[in-house]
Each structure stands twice: as C-alpha cells, then as structure tokens.
Amino acid sequence: AQSVAQPEDQVNVAEGNPLTVKCTYSVSGNPYLFWYVQYPNRGLQFLLKYITGDNLVKGSYGFEAEFNKSQTSFHLKKPSALVSDSALYFCAVRDDRGSTLGRLYFGRGTQLTVWP
C-alpha cells in the first residue's frame, strides 16, 4: 500500500540556518513524490516533485528535495531559512496503480517555524 510518514510534527529553526523537513515513503511501483506548502488559512501550494531523473530536485522559493531510493526518503531542504518559510509542509506519494491512478497519499504534515 502507498503511504507517507513525516516523523516530525514540528521543526524549529533560526533564520539563516539550513532547514530539513523529513519524509519517508512506502510504495509499490515507481515512486512519484511531491512536496506541498500551506500558509495559514490558505490552500496547499505545489513546491516540487520527483518523477524520474536527478535525485536532487529544485523547486519554488529556493527549496530542494533529495530522493534516496535505498532509504525510501524524500527530505525537503533549504540552505538558508527565512521567517516567511514558516508554514505547514506536506509530503505526498502518487498512486500509479490501475483504478486509483493519480491519487496522492499525504503525510500528516510538519509545521515549520523559523524564528528571527
């Protein structure tokens, strides 16, 4: 079965420091992986995705994610955090099986707080 785990409910980091938000996945078939961000009282916005190719994926707002097949991980990273990065982050894996093709399975989310 497809599933995603985000082991940290909260991540706190000082502005200017690097940040990592962790995600591990379980999937039968090819792993198509996504990160979304949700700002307060807003819908989810797409950040980046891994479909195939280079294991380091670059996305919006300076974020990147590293796909590691052996560790079944897809951690979100940013070299230098900004206060404006404070938000709720969701990792997701796509189902590529038959009748449920295209459905995304989401983790529970990680609240990122960047303090000045």
Added chain:
Amino acid sequence: NAGVTQTPKFQVLKTGQSMTLQCAQDMNHNSMYWYRQDPGMGLRLIYYSASEGTTDKGEVPNGYNVSRLNKREFSLRLESAAPSQTSVYFCASGVYGYTFGSGTRLTVV
C-alpha cells in the same frame, strides 16, 4: 486565472442541515478529489473522480455524497450535517500532482 475554484469559503450549519460544496476546475483535468483537513490528521480523502461519470470512495466517505456533473465540476454534499463534519474541505484536480482550491471552512453546531 486557471485553477480550482471552491464555493463557499465559509459556512456555518446547524446539525441536521444539508449543503453542497461546489468545485470547478478549468485545466481540463480528468481527475478530481475532495479532501478534508483536520488538525493533526493531515489530509484525508473523502471521494474522488477519475473521469467524468465515475466516482469512488476514499478513506472517509461516510456522511457525504458526490456528483461529477461534467468534466469541470465536482460537488460534495452533506445530507445531514453532524458536528464531526466540522473541518476544512479542499477540492483538487490533476494527475501528476494536484492543483488545490482555496478551501471551505465548515462549522457544524
């Protein structure tokens, strides 16, 4: 602007009342989805539609019905609202990743 439009943005219902949440997308996507978001629970799939004319249950379908009216529109109906349905509801569309609507914040009292 292209995207997913949800209405209404906010709604307060009394227990037992009914309502329909509307969703429309203009990106020509076949697949559309309804999720609910509750604190600490992440996003849980209520129903989805892989194409016009088809709908399937997700993880938490009880108490809800859906209609895929045409390729653009996918509505979610609460026939008899309960306090447990207080939540934020999101519609989404897409196959290789989703585009989300801005959400409907529903309170059932």
